[in-house]
Amino acid sequence: METANSNPESSYIQELHSIKEEVTTLRSEFSRFLQRANQQHIEDMLTEMRKNFMKPMVDYLCEDANERMHMQMTGDCGMREFCETAFRDFLQETAGLVGRGKVDSETVKLYRNKLEELRKEAKTPQCSKCFSEATSLFEKQVKLMRSLRIYEDREEECEKGDISEMPPERLVSEICEPIANKQRLLMLKALSGESKTFSELSKLTGLRGGNLLFHLQKLLDTGMVLQRSERGDYIITRRGYSTLQGLSRIYSEIKEA
Numbered sequence: 001m002e003t004a005n006s007n008p009e010s011s012y013i014q015e016l017h018s019i020k021e022e023v024t025t026l027r028s029e030f031s032r033f034l035q036r037a038n039q040q041h042i043e044d045m046l047t048e049m050r051k052n053f054m055k056p057m058v059d060y061l062c063e064d065a066n067e068r069m070h071m072q073m074t075g076d077c078g079m080r081e082f083c084e085t086a087f088r089d090f091l092q093e094t095a096g097l098v099g100r101g102k103v104d105s106e107t108v109k110l111y112r113n114k115l116e117e118l119r120k121e122a123k124t125p126q127c128s129k130c131f132s133e134a135t136s137l138f139e140k141q142v143k144l145m146r147s148l149r150i151y152e153d154r155e156e157e158c159e160k161g162d163i164s165e166m167p168p169e170r171l172v173s174e175i176c177e178p179i180a181n182k183q184r185l186l187m188l189k190a191l192s193g194e195s196k197t198f199s200e201l202s203k204l205t206g207l208r209g210g211n212l213l214f215h216l217q218k219l220l221d222t223g224m225v226l227q228r229s230e231r232g233d234y235i236i237t238r239r240g241y242s243t244l245q246g247l248s249r250i251y252s253e254i255k256e257a
Contacts, residue, residue, distance in 0.1 A: 061091075061098060062091070065087075066091075069088060069133060070084065072129070072133045074126045074127075074129055077124070087134045090114065091134065091138065094138055094141050100150060102150055103145055104151075108145075115138060119131050119223075129227075132227055135237070136226050139238065174222055175222075177218070178218050178222045179247065183205045184215050186204065188219065188240055191234060191236040192236050192244055195233040197233045198233075200233075216234070222239075223239050223240075224236065224240030225240055
């Protein structure tokens with residue numbers, strides 16, 4: 001009798017346990033479904049917002065680039081009209097990158113190289129001002145891409161170039177010469193923390209007038225430093241900061257050797 005009565009009870013308990021497991025499984029699956037649905041809804045909303053936001057943003061970047069280049073380019077230059085058109089076309093094209101859903105590091109590198117190729121066409125010392133303004137505007141666009149999370153430069157940060165592929169003359173002219181001076185290196189270090197005016201750099205280095213301008217021009221010509229025309233202060237570029245980081249690594253390795 002006890003055995004007969006115990007079997008139905010045991011079967012009943014097992015059935016309840018099985019139902020409980022099924023309910024738990026269904027609840028988990030339903031929870032995952034809601035999470036996926038909510039995530040998809042959020043992504044759809046962000047995509048729609050990005051579409052509505054990007055066009056006026058791209059239009060603004062184009063207008064801002066046109067106005068800034070027109071106002072800040074050297075006035076008494078026979079190449080002004082040609083260069084202004086070239087810079088306008090370049091910056092309008094790069095502004096269009098902001099409207100993309102994703103921008104890879106190779107694309108940004110390609111446009112940086114294009115700007116460097118344009119720089120090689122420079123004919124006079126006055127060209128430095130125009131190129132500095134164009135570079136500043138382009139880097140402003142890249143910064144916006146980062147803030148919108150459509151561009152990440154992890155590959156650029158991790159990428160290690162093969163030094164054997166770089167000609168010695170470029171190593172000297174673009175890296176060694178600009179920093180092979182105590183005052184220029186001092187300015188570069190100071191600018192890595194914050195922007196500085198001409199007078200602030202003068203106090204920092206003890207250089208005056210033409211002497212300070214000579215050393216600043218070395219950093220400007222190699223793209224390690226830019227001058228923000230609206231306030232006239234100087235800022236370090238990605239190239240300048242990368243150079244400092246490279247020097248820091250070299251110094252650490254030498255010191256430990």
